[in-house]
Amino acid sequence: MNAHSAPTPATAGKSGPLRGQIRAPGDKSVSHRALIFGLLSCGTTEIGGLLEGADVLATARACAALGAKVDRLGEGHWRVQGVGVGALLNPTETLDFGNSGTGARLMMGVVAGHPVTARFDGDASLRKRPMKRVLDPLALVGARVLEGAEGGRLPLVLEGAREPLPVTFETPVPSAQVKSAVLLAGLAAPGETTVIEREATRDHTEAMLAYFGADVRVVPEGAHGRRITLVGRPELTPAKVMVPSDPSSAAFPLVAALLVKGSKLAIDGVMANPLRNGLVVTLREMGARIETLDERREGGEAVEDLVVQFSELTGVDVPAERAPSMIDEYPILAVAAAYARGVTRMRGLSELKVKESDRLAAVADMLRAAGVTFAIEGDDLIVEGRGPGSVPGGGTVTTHMDHRIAMSGLVLGLAAEAGMTVDDVAFIATSFPDFVPMMRRLGAEIA
Incomplete structure (x- = not known):
């Protein structure tokens, strides 16, 4: 908008x-992730019930800019031909996420694990929202902010890691977006990436990682928290997703x-x-x-x-x-x-x-x-x-x-x-x- x-x-x-x-x-969180996992899989992912709101459509455009072939086949029915983990293209245009903090933060995680450079932007509302909480752990993976507004706000240019590092990261606040960004960056890193959360947050990323064939383990941590461990560099298998x-x-x-x-x-x-x-x-x-x-x-x-x-x-x-x-x-x-x-x-x-x-x-x-x-x-x-x-x-x-x-x-x-x-x-x-x-x-x- x-x-x-x-x-x-x-x-x-x-x-x-x-x-x-x-x-x-269709669920917005699952819709974003279905498109992103389609991008990161080798082959064709079919999605039914996709939410066709402005936020999700921004993520679809970003997936296309990073190398996927994204087609709308009918109402809520989409097909994504992915490039696989490690094979993203350098986007030639700005990745504009409109009003979508989820899309922007998840895609920062994707870019952070790949040797590509992308410019992120959004509308006036999104430009006010904090991105530092995501950018800090992504810096540990090896990503760098080349230019950006004060406090890590949009618009910013993010350079992904040439050799992404596996990290163990404890989220400072309960945030599914921060957790997901770290796990998405960890897909392209060798070894194991671990996220520890003291309060369990929505687990769509972990569920979809497993659904697309990644090796991901979730164990309780403390009274309400969880420890999520992902084995990096999997070959994700395309899957049919009903949102x-x-x-x-x-x-x-x-x-x-x-x-x-x-x-x-x-x-x-x-x-x-x-x-x-x-x-x-x-x-x-x-x-x-x-x-x-x-x-x-x-x-x-x-x-x-x-x-x-x-x-x-x-x-x-x-x-x-x-x-x-x-x-x-x-x-x-x-x-x-x-x-x-x-x-x-x-x-x-x-x-x-x-x-x-x-x-x-x-x-x-x-x-x-x-x-x-x-x-x-x-x-x-x-x-x-x-x-x-x-x-x-x-x-x-x-x-x-x-x-x-x-x-x-x-x-x-x-x-x-x-x-x-x-x-x-x-x-x-x-x-x-x-x-x-x-x-x-x-x-x-x-x-």
Whole structure:
């Protein structure tokens, strides 16, 4: 999404019951990685259910710039003819990741392990986001930043290692992106690359490494952590990937159904990875009526169908150690908390300050605009719920170019007395291009 496009405002008004059956878009994390592993495999990888949002399409373009042949065969159906580990081409154009921190950071890991030089850039929002946490461990592998903005921010030029070194690295903060970047760099290094994390983070990279034939071992480390060891220089085998539905995207219609009286919604094929299901766990603790049907596995990931109904929610205390399994869902959880009875305390949200926007500040502004009482104490967000249907609303949500704040603001308005206006819904296209039309089809009042 071009940072200079004219904003696209939208207003969500108090809605009648939401009804229907939907499938949320393909998981963004798995979509990025399916393309990248296609690039790093020798041969043809077929992908079904790929999320065709702006973020993932930026990764597809970067894979093509690094030597892969990338073709769209139909809706969500893509084919990647890869070059294999160690055989990337020098990109002639800038790798522009738009709004996608995940794409940029993962691809930095890929470039770091190869003797190529690439220029990374993104939109105004991505240029503000920290890259140093990824670049520091990649420097240990042998990569160098030749030019870059202050604090390791974009735009920057990264020179990959001629002779990449295997490293043992302990992540300073829980971050699947940092872990993944180190493992992707380690693919091209001889010997074993090890990442130690004190808090387990989403494990899509490890699952896909194994699925594509790499030798990767995962063992517990400490109370909540893990040690991941990868044997470098594998010959990755092309594989067919069916991308499951994104739990972070499914979260928005799911919470809308919980909040709008009389609603009942079936949501098909949602990823049920235990390192990604913190929101559903929390909502069930709050009293949400969420039924699980048909648990199965697709593309190496656990998947389930959900049936969700309007529920009277009660405030809860959300422990800090749950944050890695729901880090992208806190804005929509704050919306659910606004309609719950009693106080919800979400602990340990420091990571929200370095997302697409300072998401903690953006959530606070959104709650204030809706007339909801809240407090921020350190890294905790405390929301005083007003009960079902009793949020005043009537304000305007400033999205700060953040797709999740935009969708959360619309869901907030669907059950508010006076609705809510969102200043710019254009950025929703990065993760859920069909969100507004789909919500309208279910009965949502969005103008």
